[in-house]
Amino acid sequence: MAREMDPKKRAELVRMGNQLYNSGDIETAAQVYKATGYRDGLIRVGDYFYFEKQQPLRAYGYYRQANHEKMLNRISSGFVFALKMWLWETPEEKAAREKSAPDKG
Numbered sequence: 001m002a003r004e005m006d007p008k009k010r011a012e013l014v015r016m017g018n019q020l021y022n023s024g025d026i027e028t029a030a031q032v033y034k035a036t037g038y039r040d041g042l043i044r045v046g047d048y049f050y051f052e053k054q055q056p057l058r059a060y061g062y063y064r065q066a067n068h069e070k071m072l073n074r075i076s077s078g079f080v081f082a083l084k085m086w087l088w089e090t091p092e093e094k095a096a097r098e099k100s101a102p103d104k105g
Helices: 007-022 025-037 039-052 056-066 068-086 091-100
Strands: none
Touching: 007 025, 007 039, 025 039, 025 056, 039 056, 039 068
């Protein structure tokens, strides 16, 4: 939170964010959670993108804002594993992967 917010106003905004989230307006809810510094809400949004939408990079940003170490470590480990696999790919594996990739032309 950039500056302190009146506790009543913050509680009102958090409730509004929860209503938005529950109605499916995840993006707007995330903006409210970010503006209020509501960590639990940011984690819920991160969980939504990680588990339901399977978008770990997007989820990472929300977990980062909430400083949710457990999920940050989990996603980072996955990124490192994927990078290692990509860097240490054998020429045969690379050829097979490129052959199976759809044409972009």
